[in-house]
Amino acid sequence: MTVQTKTEDCPVCQSSDDAGPGSDLVYGWIGCELCQRWFHPSCVNLSPHEIETISEYHCPDCAPKHGPSVLKRKSSRSRKKIDYIALNEGQQLREIDKHPHIDNFKMFENDRPLENLIYVVRPEVDGNESGLVTDSKLTQIIFETQLKRPILVPACNPALPNYKNCYDLTFNFPKMTVDQIAEEVGLDKELPVMDVLTQNNSPNWTLGKWRDYFKLKAQDRDRIRNVISLEVSQTKLNDKIELPKSVLDIDVVNKIFLACKSELEAHGIEKPKVSKYILMSVKDSFTDFHVDFGGTSVYYTILQGHKQFLMFPPTKRNLAAYEKWCLSDDQNSFWFGDLVPPTKPGKEPIDPAYMNNGVKIDIDAGDLLILPSGWIHSVYTPCDSVIVGGNFLNMLSLKNHLEVYKIEIDTKVPEKFKFPNFIKVIWLIGWFVMKNNNLTEFELECLSSLIPFYKSQLQDIENIDTADKYHKRIINRIKNSLPTSVIGKPADFVAEFERWYFLQTKKRKYDDM
Structure with a gap:
C-alpha cells in the first residue's frame, strides 16, 4: 500500500491540499495500485485504523472491476497497544487503551x-x-x-x-x-x-x-x-x-x-x-x-x-x-x-x-x-x-x-481543584442561618461543627508566624477569604454565632419537653 504526502489534486474533492476534509496529516494521501491516482483518505471514507489493515489499495472506481483492496495478513496473536508516553516517563509498561485499574x-x-x-x-x-x-x-x-x-x-x-x-x-x-x-x-x-x-x-x-x-x-x-x-x-x-x-x-x-x-x-x-x-x-x-x-x-x-x-x-x-x-x-x-x-x-x-x-x-x-x-x-x-x-x-x-x-x-x-470560595461560603452559612432560622432538628445539630471550625481558623490566623511556608500561604488565603464586609469582625461574629446556637438548642429542648 502506498501512503504519503502528494501535491496533485484529489479526484473526489479536487483539492491538492495535503490535509483533506476532516483528515489529519498522519495519512495525507493514499494511492490506488491499479489506476495510480491519489486520494485523501477522508474523501474515500478510510479511517486511520482501516488504512493500517490495507496491503494494496483499490479505489472506488477500480474496486468494482478488479475486486476490493487487499488486506494484510492478520496474526492470530492479539497485539497490545503500548503507552510509550508513560514508558518514556519511567512508568510501568501498560496498554494505551486500558487503564491498569x-x-x-x-x-x-x-x-x-x-x-x-x-x-x-x-x-x-x-x-x-x-x-x-x-x-x-x-x-x-x-x-x-x-x-x-x-x-x-x-x-x-x-x-x-x-x-x-x-x-x-x-x-x-x-x-x-x-x-x-x-x-x-x-x-x-x-x-x-x-x-x-x-x-x-x-x-x-x-x-x-x-x-x-x-x-x-x-x-x-x-x-x-x-x-x-x-x-x-x-x-x-x-x-x-x-x-x-x-x-x-x-x-x-x-x-x-x-x-x-x-x-x-x-x-x-x-x-x-x-x-x-x-x-x-x-x-x-x-x-x-x-x-x-x-x-x-x-x-x-x-x-x-x-x-x-x-x-x-x-x-x-x-x-x-x-x-x-x-x-x-x-x-x-x-x-x-x-x-x-x-x-x-x-x-x-x-x-x-x-x-x-x-x-x-x-x-x-x-x-x-x-x-x-x-x-x-x-x-x-x-x-x-x-x-x-x-x-x-x-x-x-x-x-x-x-x-x-x-x-x-x-x-x-491545588486551589484550582477545590470548591470555589469554600471558606467564604462556610462562614456565610453561619451568617445565613442566624438571619433565616428555618432548620430541621438534625440540620441544627450538624451546625455544631461550624463552631470549632471557625475558632480553629481564627487561631491559625493569630499564630501564623509559627506556621511553615506552605501553611502560611493557606492561612493567608483563609484570612483573605473571610467575608468581613458581611459578617463584621470575625471574632465577634464567632461569639455571636456560638451564643445563637446555644439559645437555639436550648429552645428546642424546652419545646420538646
Missing part, C-alpha cells in the same frame, strides 16, 4: 443486594396514592436517610425513551448529543480534557476538537480521553438545564444566594458556579478514586450511554486510607481498594449507613443518582456516554465537608 474495578462484586446498600427509589413503595414519586417524597427520602447513602432514581427522565411514567419530579435534562453541546457552547470553547491513562489534563483542546475526537471510532482514537468538568452555567445551555427541585431545596449555596443575592453581590460576592457540568466520556474511560471537592454531594444523570460507580463510605479508616493513597508517589500502581480495611461490626463506631465493604452501582440513561458527601469513588464507562451532573454543599453533611477540606489541605490539593 479497570480489571480490578470489573472484578469487584457487592457483598449484598444493591437494595441493601443504597436507597433505590421504587414507585410501588415511594409513590403517592396515584402511584407517583413526587418532589416532596424525594426530599423526604433525603432527610430520612440524612443523605448518608447513595440514592438511585431509575428511569425518571421524561426526555428519554426509557422513561417510566410513575414520577412527578421537577427537573429538566434534555436529550443532547455531543454535536448539539458543541454548537450550543461554542466550537472554540477551551475545555479540560483528561488523559485517562495518566489521569492528567491534556492541553490545547477546544470543544470543536473534542467533538471530532468523540465521533471517531474507538480504534481510531489515539488515546482514551475524558471530559468531566465542562461547567455550562454561563452558556446557552444554562436555561435548558434545570436541577432537581429536591437538590435545590437542600443546596445551601442555592438557599443563601436565593435569599440574599443582591446583598451579597453588593459586597462583590458571587455564587460559585459548580452546579451544571456536562461530562462526555468515551468507551473505557476511567476516573480513579477521588472525593469531590469540598466533600460536596453530587447529582448525576445520564443522557446517553452507561456508567458504573465503585464507592466506599467516608468512615474514619477509609478516609485515612484515602489520604495515604493520595500521598503515594504513583497512584496508578496501587489499587485503592486493596488499602481499604474490611468493615466489621465492633471494630469501631460506624454509622449504619456506612456498614459496607464498598458499593458498585450501574447507572443507565435516564437514571438519577444522588451521591452523598465524602464517598470515595471511581467511575468506569463501558460505552460512549453523555452526562449532566453538579456539586452542592448541604447542611446535613457539614461535618464531612469540613473533614474533606482538611484532607485537601493535608494532601496539598
Whole structure:
C-alpha cells in the first residue's frame, strides 16, 4: 500500500491540499495500485485504523472491476497497544487503551443486594396514592436517610425513551448529543480534557476538537480521553438545564444566594458556579478514586450511554486510607481498594449507613443518582456516554465537608481543584442561618461543627508566624477569604454565632419537653 504526502489534486474533492476534509496529516494521501491516482483518505471514507489493515489499495472506481483492496495478513496473536508516553516517563509498561485499574474495578462484586446498600427509589413503595414519586417524597427520602447513602432514581427522565411514567419530579435534562453541546457552547470553547491513562489534563483542546475526537471510532482514537468538568452555567445551555427541585431545596449555596443575592453581590460576592457540568466520556474511560471537592454531594444523570460507580463510605479508616493513597508517589500502581480495611461490626463506631465493604452501582440513561458527601469513588464507562451532573454543599453533611477540606489541605490539593470560595461560603452559612432560622432538628445539630471550625481558623490566623511556608500561604488565603464586609469582625461574629446556637438548642429542648 502506498501512503504519503502528494501535491496533485484529489479526484473526489479536487483539492491538492495535503490535509483533506476532516483528515489529519498522519495519512495525507493514499494511492490506488491499479489506476495510480491519489486520494485523501477522508474523501474515500478510510479511517486511520482501516488504512493500517490495507496491503494494496483499490479505489472506488477500480474496486468494482478488479475486486476490493487487499488486506494484510492478520496474526492470530492479539497485539497490545503500548503507552510509550508513560514508558518514556519511567512508568510501568501498560496498554494505551486500558487503564491498569479497570480489571480490578470489573472484578469487584457487592457483598449484598444493591437494595441493601443504597436507597433505590421504587414507585410501588415511594409513590403517592396515584402511584407517583413526587418532589416532596424525594426530599423526604433525603432527610430520612440524612443523605448518608447513595440514592438511585431509575428511569425518571421524561426526555428519554426509557422513561417510566410513575414520577412527578421537577427537573429538566434534555436529550443532547455531543454535536448539539458543541454548537450550543461554542466550537472554540477551551475545555479540560483528561488523559485517562495518566489521569492528567491534556492541553490545547477546544470543544470543536473534542467533538471530532468523540465521533471517531474507538480504534481510531489515539488515546482514551475524558471530559468531566465542562461547567455550562454561563452558556446557552444554562436555561435548558434545570436541577432537581429536591437538590435545590437542600443546596445551601442555592438557599443563601436565593435569599440574599443582591446583598451579597453588593459586597462583590458571587455564587460559585459548580452546579451544571456536562461530562462526555468515551468507551473505557476511567476516573480513579477521588472525593469531590469540598466533600460536596453530587447529582448525576445520564443522557446517553452507561456508567458504573465503585464507592466506599467516608468512615474514619477509609478516609485515612484515602489520604495515604493520595500521598503515594504513583497512584496508578496501587489499587485503592486493596488499602481499604474490611468493615466489621465492633471494630469501631460506624454509622449504619456506612456498614459496607464498598458499593458498585450501574447507572443507565435516564437514571438519577444522588451521591452523598465524602464517598470515595471511581467511575468506569463501558460505552460512549453523555452526562449532566453538579456539586452542592448541604447542611446535613457539614461535618464531612469540613473533614474533606482538611484532607485537601493535608494532601496539598491545588486551589484550582477545590470548591470555589469554600471558606467564604462556610462562614456565610453561619451568617445565613442566624438571619433565616428555618432548620430541621438534625440540620441544627450538624451546625455544631461550624463552631470549632471557625475558632480553629481564627487561631491559625493569630499564630501564623509559627506556621511553615506552605501553611502560611493557606492561612493567608483563609484570612483573605473571610467575608468581613458581611459578617463584621470575625471574632465577634464567632461569639455571636456560638451564643445563637446555644439559645437555639436550648429552645428546642424546652419545646420538646
